[in-house]
Amino acid sequence: MLGAWALRWGLPARRAPNGARPQPARVPLCGRRLGNLAGCSLAAAGPQPQLDKFGGVTVHLAQLHTPDSLDQVTFQRWLQESVKQWRAEGRIAVWLHIPILQSKFIATAALQGFTFHHAESDSSTLTLWLGEGHSRLPGYATHQLGVAGAALDVDTGKVLVVQDKNKTTNAWKFPGGLSDPGEDIGNTAVREVFEETGIKSEFKSLLSIRQQHRHPGPFGLSDMYIICRLQPSSFNISFCQQECLRCEWMDLEELAKTKDTTPITSSVAKLLLYGYREGFDKIDITMREFPAVYTGLFYKLYHRELPDTYKNMTEF
Ligand SMILES: NC(=O)C1=CN([C@@H]2O[C@H](COP(=O)(O)OP(=O)(O)OC[C@H]3O[C@@H](n4cnc5c(N)ncnc54)[C@H](O)[C@@H]3O)[C@@H](O)[C@H]2O)C=CC1
């Protein structure tokens, strides 16, 4: 059985004259080939690693032709050499998809530092962060909550925009990112704006909510993307080089007109421009806090600002 696998993984196939198992090549052929993703010639032999736009490598063990013949020692050596190679090539992460019937390889991968990302009915996904510092891979989700901050300087009519390193080129958007577990929407907006641009701000209101299904960001699940209106309190930009390509204070009217943006940013820029001219009460969805029955904490309720007539009517 090893013979078959040795061939597939590029290890020496023949047994030594004394019948002993062959020693693997010092740098297995597969390791070298897998490292060279573009020129990978393992199409007929097994899993073909793919490089994603973030610089991560994805391997699907389901692509193995005869998975039962792969033994753990061969897999362990291949993984070790491949990870070494990917690290040398500057890859940021490895995504390893393991079908349930090949679950014996989970432990082998875990011994090399892989951890679970998520599991589905018939497979599990493990990841290994290879980049600098702590892992910046997004966690798994049923829904993913992304929050952006439209920080508008009401004195100048300028709004803070960024161009993302990993997204559509030349598309201005509001800075923002994924909500941490247990984090309030407004806090995410303020934190993300600060992390990405160095600008301090205060949460004022929600401007819009987008729900999109089968979104690639949350691994094919659903994405909720909320844009908040923020009041900036500092103005000197110091943007995050890892996430952003450019960052500037742009005239809100220019953002509402430009083609160099995403459709949602353009729509919200027009909405914000309307509020800037006609009064923010026309566009704001504001927030009130109430005590939560179950936890003793407070929850936040978001709705349109209501006039005094409403307050008079409901003061029982
Ligand atoms: N304004 C717009 O038009 C757009 C809005 N969005 C929304 O923004 C929200 C997410 O904001 P982001 O700025 O993307 O989040 P974020 O600021 O939290 O950044 C996510 C980080 O995770 C990294 N990352 C994500 N997936 C990765 C992967 N598979 N491998 C390695 N690294 C990975 C990214 O490089 C980035 O550093 C979502 O709700 C999304 O729908 C996304 C694209 C455009």
Ligand SMILES: [Mg+2]
């Ligand atoms: Mg971001």
